[in-house]
Amino acid sequence: MPEGGDIHIEAEKEYLDQSYVAVYPDAKAGYYVKFDITDTGYGMAKETLKLIFDPFYTTKKEGHGTGLGLSISHGIVTKHGGFITAESEAGYGSTIKVFLPGVTNDVVNSLTSEKSMFLKHKVS
Numbered sequence: 001m002p003e004g005g006d007i008h009i010e011a012e013k014e015y016l017d018q019s020y021v022a023v024y025p026d027a028k029a030g031y032y033v034k035f036d037i038t039d040t041g042y043g044m045a046k047e048t049l050k051l052i053f054d055p056f057y058t059t060k061k062e063g064h065g066t067g068l069g070l071s072i073s074h075g076i077v078t079k080h081g082g083f084i085t086a087e088s089e090a091g092y093g094s095t096i097k098v099f100l101p102g103v104t105n106d107v108v109n110s111l112t113s114e115k116s117m118f119l120k121h122k123v124s
Contacts, residue, residue, distance in 0.1 A: 005040040005093070013102060026083035031102030038095045044088040052086055073098070 014034045021027045044052070051057040055071040070086075077084050081101045088094035 003042065007040075008036075008038045010036045010038075014099075016099070024083065024085060026078070027099065028081075032082070032099040033102055035098040035100075036095060037098070038093065040093045043090045043092045043094055045090045049086060049088050053084070070096070 012034055013031060015031050016027055016029055018029055021029050048059060052070050053074040070084075074084050077098055077100065082099045084099070085097045086094065087097075
């Protein structure tokens with residue numbers, strides 16, 4: 001936000017059910033850690049919003065960076081099984097929501113058990 005403004009970041013655990021997944025095709029039902037990144041910038045028109053994750057699209061003028069941040073972020077989040085949504089309206093700022101798959105207790109217990117076994121083998 002070259003003109004200044006505020007950025008707010010929130011994180012929370014969220015369960016997405018089938019009704020939510022029906023609206024967002026990249027989503028799968030389950031637990032996620034959701035990060036909301038909201039700014040008070042000048043927002044985006046609907047035409048721009050449709051293109052923000054395209055690596056070949058930028059609103060930056062020459063010499064002011066590449067504008068690849070959202071494209072790269074989208075690739076990283078998708079590769080880790082998550083997804084990103086974006087909401088914006090010209091004149092009213094933007095909200096980017098990053099959903100990363102949550103870890104269940106079964107997975108944590110499995111990883112803890114494997115790590116403990118590895119450490120025991122390595123020490124003995």
